Amino acid sequence: MTTDGAALPPHVLLLFGARGDLAARKLFPGLYRLAAAGRLPEDYAVIGSGRHSPGSDDDFRDEVRDGLRESVDDLDDDLVRDLLGRVTFRTSDADDGSDLAAHVREVEEALGKGSDDDVRRLVYLSVPPTAMSGMVAMLGREGLAERARLVIEKPFGLDLESFEELDHDVHEVFEEKQVFRIDHFLGKEAVQNLLALRFANALFEPAWDRRSIASVQVDVPETLAMEGRGSFYESTGALRDMVSTHLFQILGAVALEDPGEWSADAVRKARAAVFRDVRPLDPERVVLGQYAGYRDEDDVEEDSTVETFVALEAWVDNDRWRDVPFLLRTGKAMAETRRTVTLRFREPDSGVFAPVGGTDELVLELTDTAKVQVDLLGKRPGPEMELAPATMHLDLGEELPDDDPLEAYERLLLDVMEGDHTLFAHAEETRRLWEVCQPVLDDRPDPLPYEKGSWGPDAALDLPPGGWRLGGRDGD
16 A cells, blocks of 8 residues: 555645535545645545536635634644645536536546546546436546446445445446445455454454354444434434444454455455355344434434444354354444444363453454454462452554554545445445345334433343443443
8 A cells, every 4th residue: 555645646635525525524624634644646636526506716715614623633734835835626517517528627637737538537426326326427427427437325326226326327337447346344454454363463363253152232422412413314314334244344344354464455355255155134133213203303204213223243254254143333422432343262172270250352443543442361370279350451553652543434535535445335245235135125114212321222221132331230
């Protein structure tokens, strides 16, 4: 992976949805930090686009500056000035992109110093799934797919049928090698560290299968409620927003077979193989929920049945994972915000010590700096051979304090500019995950009510054997 932006060719970054929440919180702060680290190309420009004009380029720059102030501490005024000097805005929609296309070519000629042949385009579509096909078609009509890499935000469709339609429309204009389906969980340092922890350490790799592991939990609760996203959630819900994308991608990272090498082709093939082995979900083993007060949120129907919570049981039917349940849970307005993967180990075969009720667990906190915890049993200090629970901790932020981790969007934007597909979903993977989720969409359980600040509906609490790690023990 290149860390020196000077090695990258000139780029035009074309951001659709540039006045939206994602652009303000993640994309522009990510570009600022990449610029601060010298990782952006020497010659680049950022063109924002959307249906509604901010008024002028200066008005748009003011919006971007305000977003940076809210998201980034200790802004460097010179760096902000340089970044904003490269930013412009042009309106566009699915029906008309002519002014935008003319501006893109004008900017490219300036970057390419009279020739745009070596200028690459990064096209970022942060638009609703229902708007994707129209925008892609417009890019094709205006010739903006040439020399371009297309970044698509999740969800990729709303079900298997709409994914197939979107995938067909995308491939009418772009080749698969040009398409980057972004899932920012794959860009998290901690998710990548999960793979390093397993494949680089003989301590873990031999125990990473059904003989040693009793269950796996992927738990991503959030304390946030809608925060102005009622309209988005009404069109998606938690299953489409979180499970068919983020949570299953984490499952794929946990369950991955050895890819043999760290390359885009090898890792994506290994991930696709895992998803082929995932059993389609059983609606009887899925609990949906809706927090009390959701229907009072802005842009939410008064009789809405959209789920804000999902807990489910999944199975990977291969030799490594057969009969090991994978428990996935996510929800809004819950007791904590966490991103926790828990591998719960089986009790040892040895009969030397009587069971004491403890459970060995490997716990990975998917924070910006990876944290790993191992819960196990050891001897209690004293004259008797008595067991007691103990914990080992690894905090890579403390172990490597001089290293600066990339935030997920920073890493993924850089990967797109470098053409690295390793941490992006292939069409085959995405299609399979919709196949896995489709039974629940076809036979959807009724959402159960739960209180804000809780751990979800009571029906979900006992879904894992032995209960959830989070919300299931004192102190967790």
